[in-house]
Amino acid sequence: MGDVRLVANGLDVGHGGRTVLRQVDLALRAGEITVLVGPNGCGKSTLLRTVAGLLPPLAGDTRIDGEPLRSLARRELSQRLAFLPQTSQAPAGVTVRELVRHGRYAHRGALARHTAEDTEAIDWALRVTDAAPLVDRRLDELSGGERQRAWLAMVLAQRAGVLLLDEPTTYLDMRHQFDVLDVVRRLAREHGIACGVVLHDLTQAAAYADEVVVVADGGVAATGAPESVLTSDVIERAFGLRVTVIRDPSTGYLACFPQRAGAPAASP
Ligand SMILES: Nc1ncnc2c1ncn2[C@@H]1O[C@H](COP(=O)(O)OP(=O)(O)OP(=O)(O)O)[C@@H](O)[C@H]1O
Numbered sequence: 001m002g003d004v005r006l007v008a009n010g011l012d013v014g015h016g017g018r019t020v021l022r023q024v025d026l027a028l029r030a031g032e033i034t035v036l037v038g039p040n041g042c043g044k045s046t047l048l049r050t051v052a053g054l055l056p057p058l059a060g061d062t063r064i065d066g067e068p069l070r071s072l073a074r075r076e077l078s079q080r081l082a083f084l085p086q087t088s089q090a091p092a093g094v095t096v097r098e099l100v101r102h103g104r105y106a107h108r109g110a111l112a113r114h115t116a117e118d119t120e121a122i123d124w125a126l127r128v129t130d131a132a133p134l135v136d137r138r139l140d141e142l143s144g145g146e147r148q149r150a151w152l153a154m155v156l157a158q159r160a161g162v163l164l165l166d167e168p169t170t171y172l173d174m175r176h177q178f179d180v181l182d183v184v185r186r187l188a189r190e191h192g193i194a195c196g197v198v199l200h201d202l203t204q205a206a207a208y209a210d211e212v213v214v215v216a217d218g219g220v221a222a223t224g225a226p227e228s229v230l231t232s233d234v235i236e237r238a239f240g241l242r243v244t245v246i247r248d249p250s251t252g253y254l255a256c257f258p259q260r261a262g263a264p265a266a267s268p
Pocket residue numbers: 015016020038039040041042043044045046047
């Protein structure tokens with residue numbers, strides 16, 4: 001197991017005093033991918049935004065590399081933690097190059113001259129996200145999937161040790177969904193980044209997660225390796241849907257199929 005980079009203890013999260021999740025414990029480790037799953041509206045984004053320092057916790061605390069999140073200035077936090085929200089807004093007319101350069105502001109400030117290190121980080125982020133051909137395009141004239149890759153390149157250019165991604169596969173076609181998840185896996189395995197990712201697809205969660213956190217009913221319903229957490233009982237309790245979980249014989253990964261009239265039967 002990698003070193004714990006981000007840890008949350010006894011965290012209560014919510015909005016305007018309304019508690020959404022209680023007593024959440026979460027640990028993101030260097031070199032590992034933690035996938036958060038759970039039904040719509042259960043609080044996954046609220047939790048991610050809280051551990052990213054964008055929402056104040058209602059109770060409990062989060063530490064990054066042992067330091068309380070609340071003690072870190074915004075710029076210091078950005079050097080350690082990069083967060084890609086579910087939806088992001090950029091100023092009208094901004095190009096992909098300008099957007100990705102923005103990821104370096106955490107290190108240099110908006111007015112400082114770019115260094116060779118900045119250029120290297122930007123080129124790398126564009127390359128791994130397959131966004132290099134888009135650099136001169138305006139963000140507002142890209143397809144949803146192209147735009148998503150540009151945003152991902154921006155947060156990667158931050159070169160932070162903790163990466164939080166809220167549904168990064170939204171808008172992407174199947175190939176680009178897996179490309180993004182492969183990038184996340186490489187970031188974890190080759191660069192030691194601690195990744196926390198919200199996904200809706202349980203089969204993708206099973207394939208990419210070192211640890212799965214099931215969020216449901218106002219708290220964490222289960223945490224652990226995909227095989228121990230993604231069981232039909234846990235999934236039925238969390239999502240209210242009976243599924244058959246099988247192991248794909250060709251890949252060895254778990255796959256979930258709904259048991260519902262009209263749903264195709266899972267072949268063992
Ligand atoms: N800005 C906000 N102000 C008040 N309540 C909010 C706000 N954002 C979310 N909520 C509420 O908090 C709860 C959790 O929402 P959240 O977006 O964290 O869920 P989620 O698990 O990420 O959902 P989804 O899978 O649909 O994206 C919901 O009841 C939602 O209506």
